[in-house]
Amino acid sequence: MRRPRLTIRGRLTLVYGGLFLVAGLAVLGVTYVLTAQRVGGEKFWAKCGPGAEAPLQPSGEPRVPPGAAPTPPARQPDTSPGDDCLVGVGGEIAPPLTREEVRKVVDKSADTTLQEVLIQGSIALAVVGAAAIALGWLLAGRLLQPLHRMTETARRIAAAPGADGTMHERIALDGPDDEVKELADTFDLMLERLDGAFDSQRRFIANASHELRTPLTLNRTLLEVALDPDTATPEIRQLGTTLLAVNARHARLIDGLLLLARSERALDEHFYVDLADVVAHVVTQLPQEKIAVRLDAAEAPTAGSPVLLERLVQNLVENALRHNVSEDGWVRVATGVRPGTGQAMLTVENSGPHVPRYEIAGLFEPFRRLGTDRVGTSAHGVGLGLSIVEAVARAHGGTVTAEPRDEGGLVMTVLLPAFSARRSVAKPE
Structure with missing residues (x-):
């Protein structure tokens, strides 16, 4: 069984939609990487134990401000994993947590943020991608409209009764002077030449057949005069009868050519x-x-x-x-x-x-x-x-x-x- 063919409009839509989705995936990937870096650089801080304050990274480790020397371990707050800590992100302060809980909160916050970026970005890409495919379908249809017009014109000419049919019809495409208009103008030129060729052929057949009628009529008249029973010999009458039959056959041939040329034209x-x-x-x-x-x-x-x-x-x-x-x-x-x-x-x-x-x-x-x-x-x-x-x-x-x-x-x-x-x-x- 023959597989259904994909139209040019469908192929253009798929190409346009595919390119848009590839570009959208690339943008989503870049956004994901940048967001991951931003989340990794967010300033987390914690105050644990008897008053020590230590900015923390997402991993829960102390953060060293840019340009400052690392804080020696001996100067870190004297806390144990069970000590309560005040944790903040930017200017917000969270309830007291242990240091282990701080690490979990920071990791969960980063994962949640990246997951939301990925989900929301995918949804947005799907919605905008569907809209882009629909827009591509409409644009492809508009771009291919002149080709459909050419196809309909050719179909009407092919299905029209008579050899000439609607050969006089032209596309006469308006619009910018692009490749499609050039094709339409070439098609119109071809129709014009074909119309002229068919018309010349019909005129030749009709004129030639009409001109041949005169000598045939003259020959028939001469033969009928020569076959006068009072003056014609038997041999002449036999020859004349044969020539009259040939003349009649030629007359039928000419009448047939005239009728054929006439019948190949569309009816008025x-x-x-x-x-x-x-x-x-x-x-x-x-x-x-x-x-x-x-x-x-x-x-x-x-x-x-x-x-x-x-x-x-x-x-x-x-x-x-x-x-x-x-x-x-x-x-x-x-x-x-x-x-x-x-x-x-x-x-x-x-x-x-x-x-x-x-x-x-x-x-x-x-x-x-x-x-x-x-x-x-x-x-x-x-x-x-x-x-x-x-x-x-x-x-x-x-x-x-x-x-x-x-x-x-x-x-x-x-x-x-x-x-x-x-x-x-x-x-x-």
Whole structure:
């Protein structure tokens, strides 16, 4: 199982809090040492026996004032361990104690003071350390806010429908001219160049396809004139018929390129569309085929371009008819609402040759064909059908998937946002 990763914000907080705690422990240690020295130098004094006064150290031994000679033992108060002593710390005088008790009091006082310093200092360090960690978390979040903004922008662009999507969106980060702003400006520059590249590519495809229509139309006109049954010989009519078929295929290719370029753009307007109506219209327009088409149309409301959605359904149905078996072939087209999500769902299932699962992704690539086994009168594809389907689905914020059947053939499923999810579109009365 993959271990949960620690975010940059968490790492910065740990580093900041760790450094603060190390520095706090160092300060506490220095304070402890200085306090121990101070306690060791406190002036304790005692008056024992018949009037002798002897300043004592924490150990209970007589203290010698700075600059004075040690007091000879013979001049010490003539007391025994049982004599009563008056003990003082600074200007305070304690009750009478024996010399042995004096030593215990002094040692206990020093230990208590050092223990209190250690306990109180640790508590203060813990409280201030927790506050420092919380402050570090807030500061790290504020410092990383521009990065989160960049991430959200990139995520919106990646999830937007259509190839261009929201490529025109920019971060436009304000603030000091630091490394983060430099990264944001570089990201904006990259988006600008990508937007220009995509737009140039679409314009080239659209312009080239449009310009090619004129010579194709002229060629078709010349061929039709040359095929005049009154003047054309059988050889010319056969050649002209072949050239007309080639011309028609080229025209379909150009129309497909134009539609692909159009469908890869985000939609400017959305209209109410019921996939059940679209499917019923497409199926009724199909030519007579040897393959049975089964229709199971339930209400599937969505919003988008009626023209593009009709082309999506048409391409899926024609693809299912084209790649089928010659005997007992069938195609099932169904629409409805997906349980749980409420998405509009279109399913096109067919019999046909077996398709390896590892080749499914290649089905949606332009000009990609997995085989040449085709049946039906509509076997005139140019390799753009499923590419257009995927582009149209993305432009509508939906998805298209393909699953191979164990018996052969495919199950194509298109999911589009439900009509109620688009508040800007009103269902007609």
